[in-house]
Amino acid sequence: MRLLVVEDDPDVGDDLLRALGEAGFVVELATEGDDAWFRGDTEDYAAVILDLGLPRLDGLSVLRRWRSAGRDFPVLVLTARSDWTEKVEGIEAGADDYLAKPFAMPEVIARVRALLRRAAGHSSAQIRIGRLTLDTVRMSVLIDDRMIRVSPLEYRFLEFLGHHPGKASAAHLIAEHLYGVADSDDTNAIEALVTRLRRKIGPDIIETRRGLGYILAGTA
Amino acid sequence: MMIFSSLRLRLLAGAGLAILVALGLAGLGLGLIFERHIEHREMRSLEDKADELLAGLRIDQAGKPVIDNFPSDNRFNRPAGGLYWQVATPKGSLHSPSLWDQSLGQTAGTPSDGWATRRLAGPFGHGLLVIERLVRPDPSNRPVLVQLATDDDALLQARREFGVELVGSLAMLWVVLVIAAYVQVKLGLRPLLRVRDEIDRLRRNPNARLSTGHAREIQPLINAINGLADARTTDLARARSRAADLAHSLKTPLAALSAQSRRAREAGASDAADGLDRAIAAAGAALEAELGRARSAIARDAHRGASAPVLETVEGVVSVLERTEAGERIVFDIDIASGLEAPVAAADLAEILGALIENAVRHARRRVRISGEIASRQIMLCISDDGSGLPDAQALIAVTRGTRLDETGPGHGFGLAIARDHVVATDGTLEMGVGVLGGLEVRVGWASGTGREPHTSG
Numbered sequence: 001m002r003l004l005v006v007e008d009d010p011d012v013g014d015d016l017l018r019a020l021g022e023a024g025f026v027v028e029l030a031t032e033g034d035d036a037w038f039r040g041d042t043e044d045y046a047a048v049i050l051d052l053g054l055p056r057l058d059g060l061s062v063l064r065r066w067r068s069a070g071r072d073f074p075v076l077v078l079t080a081r082s083d084w085t086e087k088v089e090g091i092e093a094g095a096d097d098y099l100a101k102p103f104a105m106p107e108v109i110a111r112v113r114a115l116l117r118r119a120a121g122h123s124s125a126q127i128r129i130g131r132l133t134l135d136t137v138r139m140s141v142l143i144d145d146r147m148i149r150v151s152p153l154e155y156r157f158l159e160f161l162g163h164h165p166g167k168a169s170a171a172h173l174i175a176e177h178l179y180g181v182a183d184s185d186d187t188n189a190i191e192a193l194v195t196r197l198r199r200k201i202g203p204d205i206i207e208t209r210r211g212l213g214y215i216l217a218g219t220a
Numbered sequence: 221m222m223i224f225s226s227l228r229l230r231l232l233a234g235a236g237l238a239i240l241v242a243l244g245l246a247g248l249g250l251g252l253i254f255e256r257h258i259e260h261r262e263m264r265s266l267e268d269k270a271d272e273l274l275a276g277l278r279i280d281q282a283g284k285p286v287i288d289n290f291p292s293d294n295r296f297n298r299p300a301g302g303l304y305w306q307v308a309t310p311k312g313s314l315h316s317p318s319l320w321d322q323s324l325g326q327t328a329g330t331p332s333d334g335w336a337t338r339r340l341a342g343p344f345g346h347g348l349l350v351i352e353r354l355v356r357p358d359p360s361n362r363p364v365l366v367q368l369a370t371d372d373d374a375l376l377q378a379r380r381e382f383g384v385e386l387v388g389s390l391a392m393l394w395v396v397l398v399i400a401a402y403v404q405v406k407l408g409l410r411p412l413l414r415v416r417d418e419i420d421r422l423r424r425n426p427n428a429r430l431s432t433g434h435a436r437e438i439q440p441l442i443n444a445i446n447g448l449a450d451a452r453t454t455d456l457a458r459a460r461s462r463a464a465d466l467a468h469s470l471k472t473p474l475a476a477l478s479a480q481s482r483r484a485r486e487a488g489a490s491d492a493a494d495g496l497d498r499a500i501a502a503a504g505a506a507l508e509a510e511l512g513r514a515r516s517a518i519a520r521d522a523h524r525g526a527s528a529p530v531l532e533t534v535e536g537v538v539s540v541l542e543r544t545e546a547g548e549r550i551v552f553d554i555d556i557a558s559g560l561e562a563p564v565a566a567a568d569l570a571e572i573l574g575a576l577i578e579n580a581v582r583h584a585r586r587r588v589r590i591s592g593e594i595a596s597r598q599i600m601l602c603i604s605d606d607g608s609g610l611p612d613a614q615a616l617i618a619v620t621r622g623t624r625l626d627e628t629g630p631g632h633g634f635g636l637a638i639a640r641d642h643v644v645a646t647d648g649t650l651e652m653g654v655g656v657l658g659g660l661e662v663r664v665g666w667a668s669g670t671g672r673e674p675h676t677s678g
Binding site: 009011012014015018019053080082083084085087088090091092095096097098100101102103104105110111114149151152153154178179185186188189190192193195196 | 469471472473474475476477478479480482483500504508511515536537538539540542543544545547548549550551552553554566567570571573574575585586587589606
């Protein structure tokens, strides 16, 4: 898999290059913001590791330009700053994960693998059910073609319902799917998840079938 | 001389002394004026009597003075009566019976065109006030020295009585003027009391400034103090910013050192790499602690008058945590009315909620609940999880900076302590207990005076 590392510090850049290479990735290194933007805009990468403090063009600007141009590869942001305001800014700019310096190299590799795992494994790019569209590559949700930002857990919940059209799914089955194992308390967590999702995507997309479970509207 | 370290006492003592000197001089002047007034009155009285004497004065053939009609005042006729007259020529002299066997002393240079006044020791042991003049009743004869005198006992008595009354009056006046000076000093120093109160407020709140509208004489001092406060605030902000920038700028070199450590380990120098890793971890922890302190200090200065939307801040923090390995499995149950605002700067609210929600995620099993409301004039935010909770002793340790309960979790383990520091710096409260989900619940509250109340429920 081909990765782009964007890091201006030569020691940190070389170390990332070497560690990710040893982990089995094909890695390219960009040391300046405008070079990184150009490469991300013109080449296909499985994921990008992006330092925010870059010369010539800062990392957040690079990320915003990629996203506005439709470049949807997963991005792991690296930064020396650990303020929550900046973390939120990074995620809102389109980052998929965030790691503060100094970091342990195994954690970088684990995060990159997690990002790749989330983005992989879908043969079909989109699942469309009524007003709801699930983008299985970007793990995003569209309602009436309008992008709604949901968490990975919320996406997996919708995806589970999307794969069971016309059939209400019981809360404990959904919990088992999401958590592997489930107990009675987890049905409360599913209720809270549905409440939060309805606030984001609207109250009519997920229907509750009393005594049976949850179903996506328009599939019954 | 400690007593004179008081400005009020100095001013009062100065005023008291100045008033005393002024009243003393005034007393002396009044005494002199009174004495001259009494003397003039006595002189006019003697001149009237002299006119009566001169009317009966003539010179006989032998050149001796003769008085045809004596002045009518009986005191001239009674020995040592207090009123005396004497007329004298080179040939002989006459005097009033009151002089008995005494006479009035004569001096050279007595004027002939008006009455001259002088004092002299008189008969019977008394001092005298004398008027005298040369008159020429007959132009062909030599002039006659006419003298009239009055005993000065009455004058001295009047002066003594006046002096006693004057001293009493002036003493009372001194007391009244000193009281007036005290009131004046007190009123005059009152603007300084206001300055003291405002400086005290400035000490408690470095962003406050002394008000304008002070007395013109004090305004330059106010401007200087405000200028000093501005310079101090700027210096502090610059120092904190430099400390934070320095801490941040050291993180990339630490990451580079970490790379060197990996290379050393690959080259077989495991012991050196272990030592390097320990040093990197210690430096990283110290940097985080320093950054936390810098942020808390900035929060202390920045929160007054600030407010931040709670729901938007929580959603932003949750959007970050949902993408972390620990957070992606968690359901975030957010119950906060839109429009609810906390009386802190947005960046500080993000740091507080970020640290608390991240800590909740680390310990949660499935759910983290975040709620916010205004109750009893307090904005109360609750972050609870469905984890195993913290025993009381551990809760105490958790809010102590530098301790870390969960060595295996991500982050630096300072979450609750960082949040506590920020909450304290922004005049808030932080409590911990068992929450509705069975795990730890952290309650953060601020007085709702400056926060905005929600406009809808959400």
